[in-house]
Amino acid sequence: MELRIDRTLVDRCRDRAAAIVAPVSDFIAAHSTVSVERSILRLLGVDGVGGEEIPVPNMIVDSLSADERARGVGAAFGRALAETGLQPRALGVELAAGRVTLSQFAATPDEAARGATRPFVEAALSRIRSRRVEREECLARLPQLPPPLLYVIVASGNIYEDRTAAVAAAEAGAQIIAVIRSTGQSLLDFVPFGPTTEGFGGTYATQENFRIMREALDEVSERLGRYVMLTNYASGLCMPEIATMAALERLDMLLNDSMYGILFRDINMKRTFVDQHFSRMLNAYSGIVINTGEDNYLTTADAVEQAPAVLASQIINEEFAHRAGMPDCQIGLGDAYEINPDLEDGFLYEVAQAQLARQIFPDAPLKYMPPTKHMTGDIFRGHLIDAMFNLTSVMTNQTIHLCGMLTEAIHTPFLGDRALSLENARYIMNTARHFGDEIALRPNGIIERRAQSVLADCEALLARVADMGLMHAIEAAAFADVSRPPDGGRGFEGVFARADDYWNPFEEALRVAQGDTSGPRGKALV
Amino acid sequence: MSRSIKPYGDTMNDGKVQLSFTLPIEWSEAADEAARQLVVKMGFEDVQVVEGRRIASGFSYFVVYASTPIAVDADTIKAPSAKTHAMSLEEIDAFVHEHIGRRIRIAGACIGTDAHTVGIDAILNMKGYKGDYGLERYHMFETFNLGSQVSVVDFVRFAKEHAIDALMASQVVTQKGSDIKNFTALAELLEAEGLRDRVVLICGGPRVTNLMASELGYDAGFGRGTVPSEVAAFVATTLAGMVHAGR
Numbered sequence: 001m002e003l004r005i006d007r008t009l010v011d012r013c014r015d016r017a018a019a020i021v022a023p024v025s026d027f028i029a030a031h032s033t034v035s036v037e038r039s040i041l042r043l044l045g046v047d048g049v050g051g052e053e054i055p056v057p058n059m060i061v062d063s064l065s066a067d068e069r070a071r072g073v074g075a076a077f078g079r080a081l082a083e084t085g086l087q088p089r090a091l092g093v094e095l096a097a098g099r100v101t102l103s104q105f106a107a108t109p110d111e112a113a114r115g116a117t118r119p120f121v122e123a124a125l126s127r128i129r130s131r132r133v134e135r136e137e138c139l140a141r142l143p144q145l146p147p148p149l150l151y152v153i154v155a156s157g158n159i160y161e162d163r164t165a166a167v168a169a170a171e172a173g174a175q176i177i178a179v180i181r182s183t184g185q186s187l188l189d190f191v192p193f194g195p196t197t198e199g200f201g202g203t204y205a206t207q208e209n210f211r212i213m214r215e216a217l218d219e220v221s222e223r224l225g226r227y228v229m230l231t232n233y234a235s236g237l238c239m240p241e242i243a244t245m246a247a248l249e250r251l252d253m254l255l256n257d258s259m260y261g262i263l264f265r266d267i268n269m270k271r272t273f274v275d276q277h278f279s280r281m282l283n284a285y286s287g288i289v290i291n292t293g294e295d296n297y298l299t300t301a302d303a304v305e306q307a308p309a310v311l312a313s314q315i316i317n318e319e320f321a322h323r324a325g326m327p328d329c330q331i332g333l334g335d336a337y338e339i340n341p342d343l344e345d346g347f348l349y350e351v352a353q354a355q356l357a358r359q360i361f362p363d364a365p366l367k368y369m370p371p372t373k374h375m376t377g378d379i380f381r382g383h384l385i386d387a388m389f390n391l392t393s394v395m396t397n398q399t400i401h402l403c404g405m406l407t408e409a410i411h412t413p414f415l416g417d418r419a420l421s422l423e424n425a426r427y428i429m430n431t432a433r434h435f436g437d438e439i440a441l442r443p444n445g446i447i448e449r450r451a452q453s454v455l456a457d458c459e460a461l462l463a464r465v466a467d468m469g470l471m472h473a474i475e476a477a478a479f480a481d482v483s484r485p486p487d488g489g490r491g492f493e494g495v496f497a498r499a500d501d502y503w504n505p506f507e508e509a510l511r512v513a514q515g516d517t518s519g520p521r522g523k524a525l526v
Numbered sequence: 527m528s529r530s531i532k533p534y535g536d537t538m539n540d541g542k543v544q545l546s547f548t549l550p551i552e553w554s555e556a557a558d559e560a561a562r563q564l565v566v567k568m569g570f571e572d573v574q575v576v577e578g579r580r581i582a583s584g585f586s587y588f589v590v591y592a593s594t595p596i597a598v599d600a601d602t603i604k605a606p607s608a609k610t611h612a613m614s615l616e617e618i619d620a621f622v623h624e625h626i627g628r629r630i631r632i633a634g635a636c637i638g639t640d641a642h643t644v645g646i647d648a649i650l651n652m653k654g655y656k657g658d659y660g661l662e663r664y665h666m667f668e669t670f671n672l673g674s675q676v677s678v679v680d681f682v683r684f685a686k687e688h689a690i691d692a693l694m695a696s697q698v699v700t701q702k703g704s705d706i707k708n709f710t711a712l713a714e715l716l717e718a719e720g721l722r723d724r725v726v727l728i729c730g731g732p733r734v735t736n737l738m739a740s741e742l743g744y745d746a747g748f749g750r751g752t753v754p755s756e757v758a759a760f761v762a763t764t765l766a767g768m769v770h771a772g773r
Contacts, residue, residue, distance in 0.1 A: 157701065168582030183699060184639035187675060200639055201699040265641070266673070299644065302653065373644060377732070377750060409732050409750075412701060416548035419581035 078113030148401035186236025247286035280324030295336030370404025608746035642698035
């Protein structure tokens with residue numbers, strides 16, 4: 001099955017995206033955020049919480065003066081490492097307790113600070129590399145079933161219940177487990193600490209929860225003879241910190257979108273752009289596949305009308321990811337099956353959109369999201385709609401397949417709901433495995449014309465955004481009919497300009513690492 | 527006069543129901559029997575376990591058909607609906623113009639940590655839902671969509687500062703009763719601020735019923751399938767009643 005599409009139009013879309021992202025990249029290069037700085041501390045080994053459960057990385061970054069912050073926490077912390085001779089974690093404890101302050105070492109030369117920091121930078125990157133090697137070895141020894149890779153969510157609020165649900169889902173055929181976060185977490189400007197057993201609509205993302213789940217999935221992977229992947233959310237105000245924790249605990253995928261938080265969570269755009277860049281540099285190095293969030297354009301507005309916006313967002317996400325050093329095989333661009341089921345030929349439009357993405361991003365592990373908006377309490381109808389979604393996914397060779405739940409509109413999935421959903425997907429994908437290879441699309445038929453019109457409208461949208469500039473275009477509600485001002489939204493106070501002598505030891509090291517293997521690199525994970 | 531009814535399979539009063547559930551037990555014939563006995567203990571008769579299988583280690587899934595001996599008297603059951611004044615967009619605008627004489631200021635929000643704006647957007651956004659235009663489209667409604675994750679305190683402060691006539695709280699997430707807690711907190715705060723009697727307070731969400739809403743102290747509750755004109759008609763007629771009563 002192949003759509004005839006105008007390749008020069010696709011190239012023009014990518015040129016437009018490059019023009020859209022370039023000025024934002026300049027902004028990113030001149031700024032940092034409190035969350036990026038806290039990630040640096042976490043990577044160096046700082047962890048734990050101080051008084052009132054405030055994470056030590058937050059306490060340290062919040063203690064910096066504006067001038068110190070503008071030079072980056074790396075230098076100030078490095079000076080303290082040099083002078084005290086403590087390990088980063090122990091130094092963090094001393095700083096949190098107030099027995100040491102960073103400003104007391106202001107006279108220490110930069111070179112000493114950098115020298116004292118380097119061994120810990122090396123140790124962190126080495127740990128991340130070894131996690132990546134572990135994953136590659138697991139995948140070689142315990143190969144996954146062919147894509148679409150079946151992805152389900154667990155969301156009890158209690159990490160130990162989630163663990164039970166995740167193991168059961170893996171046994172029922174799931175290949176990727178996502179632990180949905182508690183609804184409020186994206187707006188927290190800190191990462192909670194330790195194992196957690198209470199959350200709403202999901203479970204808090206903490207490093208310890210990551211570790212607990214990874215350990216359980218490793219066990220079940222060995223037992224099933226196939227590697228089961230783990231996913232969480234690098235979104236919200238702590239995006240780079242989550243990317244850090246995920247790299248250290250061998251998560252395999254992360255939800256990570258360049259604009260989602262801006263549009264749908266009212267997180268400041270400058271904060272998001274800076275945070276997503278450093279997150280993606282880390283993701284690139286740790287071999288983590290990102291999943292972008294284009295499904296959100298469809299759940300909040302009409303799916304037929306929003307199709308060009310989905311494609312435009314995919315192309316912009318791709319450009320941002322490339323600039324952070326991510327190869328195509330780690331860029332899981334999103335889409336969703338959200339067209340109104342009552343629309344005549346709606347299935348044809350879904351096939352058009354999914355196949356269009358497949359052809360425009362041939363090497364990307366596309367992430368396909370299930371129907372949610374038109375799901376009701378009628379679980380029987382919901383199960384049928386999910387079957388059509390499953391058919392579209394296998395026909396168009398989607399890579400990451402989030403299984404729809406028949407109880408989508410009712411509750412966070414029961415263990416039995418997940419099993420039924422996985423059975424539905426396994427049945428459809430097995431019975432129609434090579435259907436897409438066997439059929440040809442009618443030239444100039446409904447599907448092909450629809451794909452061509454989405455592509456043309458996408459190019460027009462990207463041209464408009466390029467003319468306005470991305471930040472102003474978002475302010476003018478060019479995406480999802482949502483308007484966000486450049487200096488509004490949550491987390492703006494945590495964005496700051498870099499001083500001339502700003503230093504991020506990990507950005508520096510990751511650049512060097514990326515330079516060593518320039519161009520598309522890395523082995524395809526999936 | 528009473529009208530006793532039971533579930534209908536293919537014969538009047540056969541009481542047939544279908545159940546499906548998961549048991550935390552490895553599948554075996556004994557597991558099927560455990561499922562059957564469980565349903566018998568629930569009070570069902572003629573219990574048939576038509577499907578039982580392993581879905582994970584230590585978990586089995588069952589589909590069961592059974593008959594219930596229980597009936598209800600349909601004529602004594604009351605669940606008042608808030609959707610009693612069916613009017614079109616034009617009729618509602620005319621009604622508000624005549625009976626209130628100014629635009630109604632209505633604010634909607636997903637309160638607490640809930641991030642699911644699908645309900646509030648369906649009611650407020652211009653486009654509406656199921657071909658029924660949203661409140662933004664009405665001449666006689668001035669709408670304020672505060673979006674998701676709005677704290678109850680912020681919502682009430684907004685209502686005060688903007689002289690809001692009608693507050694619309696939405697909850698999609700219901701895990702561990704978070705929806706009830708948030709709805710209750712909003713009603714209580716409005717009461718404490720002395721605003722409750724001066725506003726129309728309504729709630730919505732896929733699990734909301736009008737009965738539940740009235741128990742929580744709301745003027746109305748709107749559940750799944752609600753279209754904007756149903757909400758607009760309720761708000762317009764209720765507010766007109768309040769204006770008439772001099773509140």
